[in-house]
Amino acid sequence: MSNRLKVTPNDLSAFWMPFTANRQFKQTPRMLVAAKDMHYTASDGRQIMDGTAGLWCVNAGHCRPKITEAIQQQAAELDYAPAFQMGHPIVFELANRLVDIAPKGMDHVFFTNSGSESVETALKMAIAYHRVKGEGSRTRLIGRERGYHGVNFGGISVGGIVSNRKMFGTLLTGVDHMPHTHFPDKNAFSRGVPEHGADVASELERIVALHDASTIAAVIVEPVAGSTGVILPPKGYLQKLRDICTKHGILLIFDEVITGFGRLGAPFAADYFGVIPDIMTTAKGVSNGVIPMGAVFVKREIHDAFMTGPEHLIEFMHGYTYSGNPIACAAALATLDTYKEEGLLTRGEELAPYWEDALHSLKGEPNVIDIRNIGLVGAIELAPIAGEPTKRAFSAFLKAFERGLLIRTTGDIIALSPPLIITKGQINELVDHVREVLRAVD
């Protein structure tokens, strides 16, 4: 660790921090200066257990040697190659490796640099797909209340988090939203997928009847919603959405930006639920969060529909300067190797029952009104302080950091998603920290 990183800079004002209470942070900064496996090192030297895999992305844990070395080597060999009208070998190798672990039929991959870009790519692909097939009237996009699909205009338009939408004008036109699937009255303290609520999928039929299927391009959902506070799909719900989309020729997009790469104990949520979408957006875990990268998986029929017309013409007018950047590809290949060698894409399945029991042992602690879990994801919902929503959970976040645990909070919900390398002993430690935090916050 360099000395430069050990200290807190004197002036924190220039950096306008993303999704951060800037003024609060700059009064009492929380600086991370190093990381290894399950832990961060804070600038005061304390070890902080990572209860959130960074931001749901460091699935293999921190500073894994294979990934670090791959990046170093690639940076010295081929740092950048133009992404348009040129190629380099490892981007093709990576696409093949990803297709190998993807749900059957998802044969093509389009590279981006983030979850938000993967979402924009998928939405544009869906609209353009119908157009190239001669159904140019299918332009409408259907999202869901409380959905999170990143922060770009397409993503916030189909997304359903009010605070992320209300500041930014009229957004995309031609968007509608299905109801969310959070039914705490019936499903509180469910273990795994909740029993009640699959019928809410039939709201999609109502929306289709209202607009007519001939105007709808795609439905986008997170199979398990993460950023909005861990909302699970009721038993049978995703299959119902799949059936309705198939019946009406509407593409189904799964936003797997957090569920991809082993989070639920299967490579993708599509595998976990046995429901295969037409397009799947990923990012985060694809490169272990180390270098920005996203990947959109597409069924062969969708890709092939574009491959018509004169061969010298570009088939899909979309892409990013850094799509398939060589260093990101090297990081992703080494990440896939690490996942494979350590069985991380399915490790969550083995640990899930232990994780579930540990989390649910928090039932009865102060202010806990719900606990939810699936794979290696958990949420503890707290009763809000009257008139001061989010304050209790934010206090819990600060207390947890003081105690040496990084958690994530949304609204009054604590979300947990540790690296997939976590041991049973570390699960106990994490839950004990949370218990003490719950007892300490007002």
Ligand SMILES: Cc1ncc(COP(=O)(O)O)c(C=O)c1O
């Ligand atoms: C489901 C989902 N989609 C999209 C995104 C956006 O990803 P990014 O922050 O990489 O743009 C996120 C980020 O948490 C996410 O959870």
